[in-house]
Amino acid sequence: MSKNRVIIFDTTLRDGEQSPGASMSLEGKLQIASAFQDLGVDVMEAGFPAASPGDFEAVSEISKLLKTTVPCGLARAVKNDLEKCVDSLKHAKNYRIHTFISTSDLHIKHKLQKTKEEVLDLIKYSVEFAKKNTDDVEWSPEDATRTDPDYLCKTVELAIKCGATTINIPDTVGYALPGDYERIIKDLFNRVPNIDKVTVSTHTHNDLGLAVANALAGVAAGARQIECTINGIGERAGNAALEEVVMAMKTRHDLMPYETNIVTNKINSCSKLLSNIIGFPVQYNKAIVGKNAFAHESGIHQDGMLKNSQTYEIMTPESVGVNKSSLVMGKHSGRHAFKEKLANLGYFNLNEDKIDHAFNKFKDLADKKRHVFDEDIAALVDDDLMKNNNVIKLISLDVEAGTKGQKAKLELEVYGENKSTEQSGDGPVDSIFKCIKEIFPHDVNLQLYQVHAVTEGTDAQATVSVRIEEKGRISVGQAADTDTLVASAQAYINALNKLILKRKRSAPSDKDYSAAI
Numbered sequence: 001m002s003k004n005r006v007i008i009f010d011t012t013l014r015d016g017e018q019s020p021g022a023s024m025s026l027e028g029k030l031q032i033a034s035a036f037q038d039l040g041v042d043v044m045e046a047g048f049p050a051a052s053p054g055d056f057e058a059v060s061e062i063s064k065l066l067k068t069t070v071p072c073g074l075a076r077a078v079k080n081d082l083e084k085c086v087d088s089l090k091h092a093k094n095y096r097i098h099t100f101i102s103t104s105d106l107h108i109k110h111k112l113q114k115t116k117e118e119v120l121d122l123i124k125y126s127v128e129f130a131k132k133n134t135d136d137v138e139w140s141p142e143d144a145t146r147t148d149p150d151y152l153c154k155t156v157e158l159a160i161k162c163g164a165t166t167i168n169i170p171d172t173v174g175y176a177l178p179g180d181y182e183r184i185i186k187d188l189f190n191r192v193p194n195i196d197k198v199t200v201s202t203h204t205h206n207d208l209g210l211a212v213a214n215a216l217a218g219v220a221a222g223a224r225q226i227e228c229t230i231n232g233i234g235e236r237a238g239n240a241a242l243e244e245v246v247m248a249m250k251t252r253h254d255l256m257p258y259e260t261n262i263v264t265n266k267i268n269s270c271s272k273l274l275s276n277i278i279g280f281p282v283q284y285n286k287a288i289v290g291k292n293a294f295a296h297e298s299g300i301h302q303d304g305m306l307k308n309s310q311t312y313e314i315m316t317p318e319s320v321g322v323n324k325s326s327l328v329m330g331k332h333s334g335r336h337a338f339k340e341k342l343a344n345l346g347y348f349n350l351n352e353d354k355i356d357h358a359f360n361k362f363k364d365l366a367d368k369k370r371h372v373f374d375e376d377i378a379a380l381v382d383d384d385l386m387k388n389n390n391v392i393k394l395i396s397l398d399v400e401a402g403t404k405g406q407k408a409k410l411e412l413e414v415y416g417e418n419k420s421t422e423q424s425g426d427g428p429v430d431s432i433f434k435c436i437k438e439i440f441p442h443d444v445n446l447q448l449y450q451v452h453a454v455t456e457g458t459d460a461q462a463t464v465s466v467r468i469e470e471k472g473r474i475s476v477g478q479a480a481d482t483d484t485l486v487a488s489a490q491a492y493i494n495a496l497n498k499l500i501l502k503r504k505r506s507a508p509s510d511k512d513y514s515a516a517i
Helices: 024-039 053-065 079-089 107-110 117-133 149-161 178-191 213-222 242-251 263-279 299-307 335-344 352-366 376-383 430-439 483-506
Strands: 007-010 044-045 070-076 096-102 136-142 166-171 201-203 225-228 394-399 407-414 417-424 447-454 464-472 474-483
Touching: 007 201, 007 242, 024 053, 024 263, 044 053, 053 070, 053 079, 053 464, 070 117, 079 096, 079 117, 096 107, 096 117, 096 166, 107 117, 117 149, 117 242, 136 149, 149 166, 149 178, 149 474, 166 213, 166 225, 178 213, 201 213, 201 335, 213 225, 213 242, 225 242, 242 263, 263 474, 299 335, 335 352, 335 376, 352 376, 394 483, 407 430, 417 430, 430 483, 447 483, 464 483, 474 483
Parallel strands: 007 044, 007 225, 044 070, 070 096, 096 136, 136 166, 166 201, 201 225
Antiparallel strands: 394 407, 407 417, 447 464, 464 474
């Protein structure tokens, strides 16, 4: 293996699942394991087999599933943990046992309640036990960054002597600064015999927001494995985020000339998969995989993006599996971005007066809404374009409703010809919409039907909103009337007329910056 090759050890299913509320079902873990194997993860810490029967089963099933990724189980330095680890991994052709024990004075005294000599005996026992069952043994001194440097060197030297092939240095409580962590790794390389014969690994927590920085500092000091999780989930504030350490090395290859086996264009899909399974939304401004990671609202930034995306993006969205950048249309957006948005929505032939008129209406709307969506912009333009150009017009509507059933009689003008029908449905609104479909056949998905009363009282004017979708085209219609049923018919017809207009437009250009939510 190249000296600049960095092994990616994913612990999403073990340390990640220790995030409060992030428990996963067996089915979910298997989905994640399969996806992460496709992502190119080298080693997958599938769980802590001795923790529960569920963990044991998950590690066992994952060990059967994985072919190119090495499955790994975690074990404390006790016989029961080690035996369960071996038993759960026995189905795999190759597997790793990861055993650990605390080494800081604080942990030894208050957590283990042992002496330093007793800890050394347990290191020898656990590593030798693991080595009898597999050639791939990882050992970790828990709370390494708060461990006395001399004692840390002594424990690492012993673990290597007993057969460990990977030495992991955990910043268990996220205490270290990058300078500290780099110094610790360098100190081990300078002082521990035969450390050049094993792989040194980083395991950093994010309590001070430095997990990724510390992991990268460890690699710069000579570590060649990073323990990390997708979306940075994990105990307390989480672990180093896989997507961040990988893309940092890929993007800043000039300063960090290291390689991984990660297929980066699968990062985004893995992030979404994990989020859906555990129910944790990804922070909007999360690096690499957040919704806003490739979104731009500032007019200055949008203008630069339209001229050359490298002005404000240091990596392409496609490189991490995001379809495209997003120019978020809001009150900070400029006319250049708005005009580009109109073209992407299919409005190619608008004159400058119409563009200016629509842009002014857009600015007014943007002051009232946090985000202005594609359909909002289309509605602004369509309302002007459709004056005196409606294909479908309402002539008359009669509705019968009550305990004996619901029925609607509807007459429309379609392309200048009057047509009428009568339909029954599951309620008066359903009857009306069935009439419209009978007179003007179409196949759409009704995404939204919403009624708002504009004023108080039984004679209040109702505003009805309808959103329909056809083959990716979304059309929004609105209408107001003191009769809610008339407003419903008018709103649906309004949405249909806009949809007919959308059908006539040619396809948008290849460059597509769609609005983000």
